Amino acid sequence: MTAAVQPPGPRTVLALMAGRGAYRAASYGSGLVLLALWDADEFAGYAAAVGSVTWLTLLVASGPEKAALALLPRPGGARLERLFVTLAVLPFGGCLALWLPLAATGTTPAARYAAAAALTSGIGCCTVLVGLHRLRGRPLVDAAAFAGLAAGYGATLGLAVRPGITAEQALTVLVAVVGVIAVALLGGLVHRLPPIRPGRSARLGAIRAAALLGVGELLSAASVSLLYALFATTGDAAATSLFYLLLVVSAVLSAGWGYLLRIRQPSVVAWLLRSGPAAGWRLAGRLLGAALTLGVPLAAALAVAIVLDVPAVVLGPAAVALELAVFGTGLTALLVLENIDTGGRRWSAAGAVIQFLVVAATGWFLVPAAGAVGGFAALIAGELTKAAALRGIVARRARAAGAGRSPAVGRGTPYEPGGRR
Incomplete structure (x- = not known):
């Protein structure tokens, strides 16, 4: 990971900012468009579900990403990479496991909130995974992933134009997009993970740092x-x-x-x-x-x-x-x-x-x-x-x-x- 210590050049930074900017614009702007497309009750159900669990993105992403960026560039720190992959993926997997059976039962408030939790935890998961890709000298993966998330919001708006599309269906599309991106990001990491794992004290230290x-x-x-x-x-x-x-x-x-x-x-x-x-x-x-x-x-x-x-x-x-x-x-x-x-x-x-x-x-x-x-x-x-x-x-x-x-x-x-x- 030593190559990743070198700061990215101006063009790369602009590409990274463009990817994040597209995602921010799409996520904020989609709410305004959906407000215009849906009736008040349907939009309220969507907004309440997403707004109530937005903190999950921070919970999943903030500490683990910052801890990975702090510890992995240090001598021997690459052994902790597998742990940070696990910290990113487990919450998203847990939320998916909660949402899928609820989604199978039909349209319910519980399914809507579970879908929103899967969406926000999945965005947090992708945030950590692209940070690991940046450390491996692949910063443009970050830009591509968040541009993909922006496209997912665009696709959701395209479907929402059709009459009868519900908040649960829109959230399902977004969760599917996030899931595909997370799997692609994970696939680019798992076969490159160091085979040697750190000891218990190192793992506890990394978890403490993330917290x-x-x-x-x-x-x-x-x-x-x-x-x-x-x-x-x-x-x-x-x-x-x-x-x-x-x-x-x-x-x-x-x-x-x-x-x-x-x-x-x-x-x-x-x-x-x-x-x-x-x-x-x-x-x-x-x-x-x-x-x-x-x-x-x-x-x-x-x-x-x-x-x-x-x-x-x-x-x-x-x-x-x-x-x-x-x-x-x-x-x-x-x-x-x-x-x-x-x-x-x-x-x-x-x-x-x-x-x-x-x-x-x-x-x-x-x-x-x-x-x-x-x-x-x-x-x-x-x-x-x-x-x-x-x-x-x-x-x-x-x-x-x-x-x-x-x-x-x-x-x-x-x-x-x-x-x-």
């Missing part, structure tokens, strides 16, 4: 869900709609940046192996400091503007821009932090918990008081508090590592610097 690395995205999604729940209690439809529109812009741009960081993650691991943990702690500290230096004064200015009752249509775009800047800088710091060692991953997960609690506490007051801008102010407060909490910890770890006293040395996972091989 820790999945906390951040899951709690971030939970934060947004919590804010929507707070908007529901206010009954302010205009503020809720504006928050949704602003969040779509933020979500698209932040997802794009996060994907670019995933592409570069193996290269970051290679840099850390060359430079050592002290350099990683220092870089993470500088990035967190930059987020605070940029974010704190601008967040204070945003708070003053909220108090002065500046219109939300003016403050909204400014709040989105500030949230994106703080989020992007902080996410880059976490990329470094999470790939240093197990300690870095633990602190990243702890920071995500702190962030969630701050968003919940500040959102409780800011959403009723400031509407959509208040919701984004709560997200910004969570990001800045996390950055402040982690910066002091990172600074201490950088000093300890620089003095040769890093507590990570000799106590990482078996494929980390200083770990047992």
